[in-house]
Amino acid sequence: MTDLRPDERVYWDHVVAPEIPLRPLPEQTDVAVIGAGYTGLATALHLARAGRQVTVLEAGAVGAGCSSRNGGMVGPSFHKLGVAGLTARYGPDKTLDIMGEGLRALEYFQSFVAEEGLDCDLQMRGRFRGARTRADYEATARECDWLSRHLDLPCDMIPKAEQHREIGSDTYYGGVVYHRDGGVHPRKLLLALAQKAQAAGVTIHETCPLTALRWDGDRATLATPRGPVRAGEVVMATNAYADAATRAMHRRVVQIRTAAVATEPLSAEMMRALTPKGRMLGESGRLFMWYRPSPDGQRFIFGGRLGRPGGPADTQRRAFAAAVTRVFPQLSDVEFSHVWSGNVAYTPDHSPHLGQQDGVWLAGGYCGSGVTRSLYFGMKLARKILGQPGADTAFDALGFPTVPCKPLSGLGARLLTRWYGHLDARDLRRDRA
Incomplete structure (x- = not known):
C-alpha cells in the first residue's frame, strides 16, 4: 500500500511528508502502539504528553492504510443503523447516548484541530x-x-x-x-498529527511490522524484523489493516x-x-x-x-x-x-468500538466513518489506559464482539455487497x- 502508482497519488500531490528518523528499537517501552494511522498516532500523542514512553510500530510508511487515502469527510458520524435501527436494538435512551456521542466526537475534533493548529484544510461547509x-x-x-x-x-x-x-x-x-459536516485533507491531517506526536516524544518506526506477540506476566514481548520490544501496554490500532499478528483486532473486524x-x-x-x-x-x-x-x-x-x-x-x-x-x-x-x-x-453490530480485549487495547471498526471518530477514540483510549477521568463513551457497554466465521467474512462481505x-x-x- 505504500508504493502507489502516479495515478493513485491524489493526496500525495504537492504534500511532502516530514522525515521519520530511522532509530534503533528500544529494548523496553511503556506502551507499544501498532499502527501509525489516525487512531494510533492520536493515542500515542496523548500518552506521551502524560509522561509515558511510547513506541509506534508501523508495517509500512506513516498512514500507509486508510488514513492517507480516505474521503476526508468529517461530521457527527452517526451510527450506520440510524435512529430507527438503534432504537429497535438498544432502546430510546441508549440510542440518544450513542447518537450524542457522535456530536461530542465532532466537537472534540474541531477544538483539537484548532487548539493544536493542525494544517489540514478543515472546511465546515456542510x-x-x-x-x-x-x-x-x-x-x-x-x-x-x-x-x-x-x-x-x-x-x-x-x-x-x-x-x-x-x-x-x-x-x-x-x-x-x-x-455540522465538512471536509479535511486527510494526508495533511495525518502528517500534522505525526509531527505533534514526535514533538511529544513518540518514536515512530516505519517498515517495522509486528510479527508476533507474547505475554510474560504483565509485560508483552513484541517481535519485529528489527528485533524484540518489551512493553507494559499494547495498543492495536491497525483497524482494516489488521492481520494474523494483530489477531485481537483482526478477529473483530x-x-x-x-x-x-x-x-x-x-x-x-x-x-x-x-x-x-x-x-x-x-x-x-x-x-x-x-x-x-x-x-x-x-x-x-x-x-x-x-x-x-x-x-x-x-x-x-x-x-x-x-x-x-x-x-x-x-x-x-x-x-x-x-x-x-x-x-x-x-463490525458485526455496525458500531465502532474501543477498550481492552484479549489483553490489549483496541480502537477501531469505524464502518467507513473514521476521520472524526479516530481522533476522539484515540483520546478516550489514552484516558482509559492512564486511568484518567472522562474516559467513558456510549460504546463501552457494547463490548467488541468477534466476527462469526471470520475466515469466510471476506466472501460474506462480497456476497452481501451484491445482494445490497x-x-x-x-x-x-x-x-x-
Whole structure:
C-alpha cells in the first residue's frame, strides 16, 4: 500500500511528508502502539504528553492504510443503523447516548484541530445527502426531525424543486443538508498529527511490522524484523489493516475493499455548478457513492464500493464513470486522473468500538466513518489506559464482539455487497413504476 502508482497519488500531490528518523528499537517501552494511522498516532500523542514512553510500530510508511487515502469527510458520524435501527436494538435512551456521542466526537475534533493548529484544510461547509427514492426522502425527513428535536442538530430538508441550490443534479428526490459536516485533507491531517506526536516524544518506526506477540506476566514481548520490544501496554490500532499478528483486532473486524477516483482539474465554473456551496456530498442507498470537491477545490473525488476495488484501474474507471454520470451527466467527457483503493473495517453490530480485549487495547471498526471518530477514540483510549477521568463513551457497554466465521467474512462481505446492489436496484425500479 505504500508504493502507489502516479495515478493513485491524489493526496500525495504537492504534500511532502516530514522525515521519520530511522532509530534503533528500544529494548523496553511503556506502551507499544501498532499502527501509525489516525487512531494510533492520536493515542500515542496523548500518552506521551502524560509522561509515558511510547513506541509506534508501523508495517509500512506513516498512514500507509486508510488514513492517507480516505474521503476526508468529517461530521457527527452517526451510527450506520440510524435512529430507527438503534432504537429497535438498544432502546430510546441508549440510542440518544450513542447518537450524542457522535456530536461530542465532532466537537472534540474541531477544538483539537484548532487548539493544536493542525494544517489540514478543515472546511465546515456542510454536507448534502441526496435521496435516491421517495421513500428515502421520507425516511430522511423523519430522522432529520428526530435529530433536530433530540440533539439540536441543524439539518434542513431540501425538496426536489429546490435541490439545485445544493447540487448540480436532477437525479435525486431532494435531500438533506447537514450543516455540522465538512471536509479535511486527510494526508495533511495525518502528517500534522505525526509531527505533534514526535514533538511529544513518540518514536515512530516505519517498515517495522509486528510479527508476533507474547505475554510474560504483565509485560508483552513484541517481535519485529528489527528485533524484540518489551512493553507494559499494547495498543492495536491497525483497524482494516489488521492481520494474523494483530489477531485481537483482526478477529473483530470485516475488511471491505472500497475505491475512489478523482477527476482531472475542472474549471471554476464547473466546480460551482456541481456544488454551488462547496459542500460534501452523498446519497441514500445500501451501496451509496460519496463525493466531494478536492481540498484545493480543483477536482471532484468520488468513492464507494463500486466496480472491483483493487482491480485494474481501467475497470475501476468504467465503473465510476457509470455512477458519476448517473448523478452528473455533465461530466460524461471528463477523465479520471487518479484511481485508488483501500480497506475499511466493518463490525458485526455496525458500531465502532474501543477498550481492552484479549489483553490489549483496541480502537477501531469505524464502518467507513473514521476521520472524526479516530481522533476522539484515540483520546478516550489514552484516558482509559492512564486511568484518567472522562474516559467513558456510549460504546463501552457494547463490548467488541468477534466476527462469526471470520475466515469466510471476506466472501460474506462480497456476497452481501451484491445482494445490497440487487436491493438498491429493486427499490429504484419500484420507485419509478
